[in-house]
Amino acid sequence: MTINVKTSSTYDVIIERGLLNDINKYAGKFLENRKALIITDDIVNELYADKISKQINADVFVFENGEKSKNIETLSAIYTVLAKENITRKDIIIALGGGVVGDIAGYAAATWLRGIDYIQIPTTLLAQIDSSVGGKTAIDIPAGKNLVGAFKQPKIVLCDPETLNTLPKNILADGIGEAIKYGLIRDKNLFDLLATHNLDNILTDIDGVITRCVEIKRDIVEADEFEKGERMLLNFGHTLGHAVEKCSNFTIAHGSAVAIGMYLITKKYAPNLTEHVQSCILRYNLPFTADFSVSELLAVIALDKKRAGANISYIVCEEIGSAQIRTEIFENFLQE
Numbered sequence: 001m002t003i004n005v006k007t008s009s010t011y012d013v014i015i016e017r018g019l020l021n022d023i024n025k026y027a028g029k030f031l032e033n034r035k036a037l038i039i040t041d042d043i044v045n046e047l048y049a050d051k052i053s054k055q056i057n058a059d060v061f062v063f064e065n066g067e068k069s070k071n072i073e074t075l076s077a078i079y080t081v082l083a084k085e086n087i088t089r090k091d092i093i094i095a096l097g098g099g100v101v102g103d104i105a106g107y108a109a110a111t112w113l114r115g116i117d118y119i120q121i122p123t124t125l126l127a128q129i130d131s132s133v134g135g136k137t138a139i140d141i142p143a144g145k146n147l148v149g150a151f152k153q154p155k156i157v158l159c160d161p162e163t164l165n166t167l168p169k170n171i172l173a174d175g176i177g178e179a180i181k182y183g184l185i186r187d188k189n190l191f192d193l194l195a196t197h198n199l200d201n202i203l204t205d206i207d208g209v210i211t212r213c214v215e216i217k218r219d220i221v222e223a224d225e226f227e228k229g230e231r232m233l234l235n236f237g238h239t240l241g242h243a244v245e246k247c248s249n250f251t252i253a254h255g256s257a258v259a260i261g262m263y264l265i266t267k268k269y270a271p272n273l274t275e276h277v278q279s280c281i282l283r284y285n286l287p288f289t290a291d292f293s294v295s296e297l298l299a300v301i302a303l304d305k306k307r308a309g310a311n312i313s314y315i316v317c318e319e320i321g322s323a324q325i326r327t328e329i330f331e332n333f334l335q336e
C-alpha cells in the first residue's frame, strides 16, 4: 500500500510487510550515489540495523533508547558523527526506530548544513501511524518537551508492520492510544474496529489500522502543514496528556497520557461518549485516570510556554468520527 503525501514536498508512505528485506526496491532511488547514515537506538539496532545497513552499505550511529536521549547531547553526538563521516548536502540520513529516533534524526537532517534529506523507517506503532508522517521534528530541552524543532518532510517513509512483532505489548498499547484518537476525531469505522479488538488480537488487523491512520494524518497535514488550524485536531487529548506526562516525570508514556487526556475532556464536554471512550481504552490496558487532580494538571498547563494568552484552545469529540476546536477563557477550562 502506498499513500502519497502532498505537502511543501511530496513523498510516499509505503506500508508493506517484509519491506525491510528489500530496502533498495522501495528507496533505491534516494540512495544511489550518496552516502547514507542510519541513526537508531540500542534496542532497534540489535533487532534491525544490521539487516538494513548490509543492503545499503551505510554506517550506523546508535544512542541509548528512550525519551531521555531526545536531547541536545545526543544531537551534538550526531553532528559529530555527521562531520566525521563527511556527510555532505547530497547525502542522506535514515531514521530507524520509534518516535524518539524519528524526531531527533529528523531534526539533525533539518539542521545539518541547513538541511539534508532523510528517510523515516518507523518501528513502533506510534511512529508508523503518527510521528513519521507530517514532518514535525524536535528535541526536548530542560524547559520542556519538543521545544526546539523544525518542520522537515522526509523523502519517503518505509513502514514494515512485521517490526511490530518484536514490540513489547505496553509500547504497542501506547500506539493504540493514538489510533483511538484518529478514530474518535475522523473515522467511526476505525474506532469500532479498535473497540471490538484487544491487545491480544489487534496485530492481526494492524495493517488496516496503520493505513487508515496514515490516510487521516495525510489528509490533515495536506490541509494544514504548519498547524495554523485543522492540524490542531490531532492534538485531541494532548494538552492534558502533556500535563500528565510532565506530572509523572515522563514515567507515563505519551499514548497512555493521551488516553487519559481524551477521557478527561470527553467526561467533561461530551459525557454521552464517556463510556465508549473508557471501554475502548481499557481493552488495551491503557489508563483513563492518573494520580493527579485536574487542578494539578491545570497548573502545569498554565506554565506551558506554547499556550497563548488568557484563552485555551482544546479539541472536543462530541460524536465518534468528528471533532471540533474550541476556545475558552483558561479560568473556565474544565471547571464545573
Ligand SMILES: NC(=O)c1ccc[n+]([C@@H]2O[C@H](COP(=O)([O-])OP(=O)(O)OC[C@H]3O[C@@H](n4cnc5c(N)ncnc54)[C@H](O)[C@@H]3O)[C@@H](O)[C@H]2O)c1
Pocket: 041, 042, 043, 044, 047, 065, 066, 067, 070, 097, 098, 099, 100, 101, 103, 123, 124, 125, 126, 127, 130, 131, 132, 133, 134, 135, 136, 137, 138, 146, 163, 164, 166, 167, 168, 171, 174, 254
Ligand atoms: N513528530 C511527530 O509528529 C510526533 C508525533 C507523536 C509523537 N512524537 C514523539 O515520538 C516519541 C515517542 O515515540 P515512541 O512511542 O515510538 O517511543 P520510542 O521511540 O522511545 O520507542 C519506544 C521503545 O520501543 C523500542 N522499540 C522501537 N521499535 C521497536 C521494535 N520494533 N521492537 C522492539 N522494541 C522497539 C525503542 O527502543 C524504545 O525503547 C516522543 O518523543 C514524542 O514526542 C512525535
Ligand SMILES: [Zn+2]
Pocket: 130, 178, 238, 254, 258
Ligand atoms: Zn501524540
